Amino acid sequence: MTGRLTVVGLGPGSPDQITPEVSAALAEATDVVGYGPYAARAPARPGLVVHASDNREELGRARRAIALAASGRRVVVVSSGDPGVFAMAAAVFEALEEIPDPDSLDIAVLPGVTAMLAAAARIGAPLGHDFCAINLSDNLKPFALVEARLRAAAGADFALALYNPRSAARSDGFGRVLAILRESCGGERLVVFARAVTTPEETIATTTLAEARPEMADMRTIVLIGNSQTRRVGRFVYTPRSAP
Amino acid sequence: MTGRLTVVGLGPGSPDQITPEVSAALAEATDVVGYGPYAARAPARPGLVVHASDNREELGRARRAIALAASGRRVVVVSSGDPGVFAMAAAVFEALEEIPDPDSLDIAVLPGVTAMLAAAARIGAPLGHDFCAINLSDNLKPFALVEARLRAAAGADFALALYNPRSAARSDGFGRVLAILRESCGGERLVVFARAVTTPEETIATTTLAEARPEMADMRTIVLIGNSQTRRVGRFVYTPRSAP
Numbered sequence: 041m042t043g044r045l046t047v048v049g050l051g052p053g054s055p056d057q058i059t060p061e062v063s064a065a066l067a068e069a070t071d072v073v074g075y076g077p078y079a080a081r082a083p084a085r086p087g088l089v090v091h092a093s094d095n096r097e098e099l100g101r102a103r104r105a106i107a108l109a110a111s112g113r114r115v116v117v118v119s120s121g122d123p124g125v126f127a128m129a130a131a132v133f134e135a136l137e138e139i140p141d142p143d144s145l146d147i148a149v150l151p152g153v154t155a156m157l158a159a160a161a162r163i164g165a166p167l168g169h170d171f172c173a174i175n176l177s178d179n180l181k182p183f184a185l186v187e188a189r190l191r192a193a194a195g196a197d198f199a200l201a202l203y204n205p206r207s208a209a210r211s212d213g214f215g216r217v218l219a220i221l222r223e224s225c226g227g228e229r230l231v232v233f234a235r236a237v238t239t240p241e242e243t244i245a246t247t248t249l250a251e252a253r254p255e256m257a258d259m260r261t262i263v264l265i266g267n268s269q270t271r272r273v274g275r276f277v278y279t280p281r282s283a284p
Numbered sequence: 285m286t287g288r289l290t291v292v293g294l295g296p297g298s299p300d301q302i303t304p305e306v307s308a309a310l311a312e313a314t315d316v317v318g319y320g321p322y323a324a325r326a327p328a329r330p331g332l333v334v335h336a337s338d339n340r341e342e343l344g345r346a347r348r349a350i351a352l353a354a355s356g357r358r359v360v361v362v363s364s365g366d367p368g369v370f371a372m373a374a375a376v377f378e379a380l381e382e383i384p385d386p387d388s389l390d391i392a393v394l395p396g397v398t399a400m401l402a403a404a405a406r407i408g409a410p411l412g413h414d415f416c417a418i419n420l421s422d423n424l425k426p427f428a429l430v431e432a433r434l435r436a437a438a439g440a441d442f443a444l445a446l447y448n449p450r451s452a453a454r455s456d457g458f459g460r461v462l463a464i465l466r467e468s469c470g471g472e473r474l475v476v477f478a479r480a481v482t483t484p485e486e487t488i489a490t491t492t493l494a495e496a497r498p499e500m501a502d503m504r505t506i507v508l509i510g511n512s513q514t515r516r517v518g519r520f521v522y523t524p525r526s527a528p
Contacts, residue, residue, distance in 0.1 A: 057395070125412075130409040130525045131525060153303065161395040171417055189442065273377050281370075
């Protein structure tokens, strides 16, 4: 029996944003591996084994998935959004470096609708021009690097999508991020806080850097920062395609 | 009769990457508006009016879609990939600024799998850490701004996704882009050329900046540039989640 490891993105929340190929992979899986709340989004059926784990255990989860696939199981590793954006795909390849013949495994990555694009769609087109995606979690990198990237991106007038802006363990970092952005971009710059997009708990608020407060974000929030041209039209926010 | 304007992303090519909500919007449409090859991807059915137009006519297309929706039609504007990434959503909001009461129209944007994430998935997880997306087309911005953004992104060690690297009208610009990146990142940096991802014409090639040549890309190619940590494992390319 030949095993298979498929790393999939479930989109940000709504089943209406799960691609058909991801649904098909889930329908054929023997095992689903993922962070508890994401693993719970795989449709349950008799015989499907769900391996749910905690948030900080990406590498252990990846090793377990590889071992299951190597033993002949059809394993689907689930991420919210897209698996290649601050999610499980990189962890799986990190773990794959530990095995002797990585190409002996049947591995595929199936993309998904990443949270920043779902959030952008709900409010208009704030990422309609060049943009950067930055993970604000400093578990895996020094805050000095986050700061250097924020300043580089703001200095070159990129729009920004900020993932994982805030957690209980990092209550002050996002305040520093907002202060850096206010200094680099000015107070009038538009900011969108998009929480739990496409779920029943969705909230979306548009404000400015001058008015933005750290407590407007939590770990379920994506923060979008416009570039210098980003503007409102009616209830929407968008970034024009052209730059001066 | 109340019209509706829905701006959707069809994903990069395969029907298996079109989300259910986008398929539902297409099934309910009276009119589909888009660049010819993308409009042709909407499933044909009796009564569906397809308004296909040329590549450079985004704003005219957006105005036509708004006029149709205002007249009571259920209009779907199609983009390849995600509509908010270098695609039709920003053009629709630009056109929306021209009408007196933008909030009188029923407008929604439905996200899709954008080309850079589909391309990344096919080769592993090259965008697994902070990254920037840059549209290399200089139709709507000066090349000096493209260069400034490339240098800022490379200087802060972002991975990069480059859209629209090359066209017949811009045969030399991409060579300059590669030269700038070689200067900023060094010749060993990994580069992925992903063409026509998820279509029968798909080709994916991994090389280095030292070996990369402008003619490896055309307008159907997404170019992914790794950061300083990006590496190969087996047949895959990925960027680790952590940074030094």
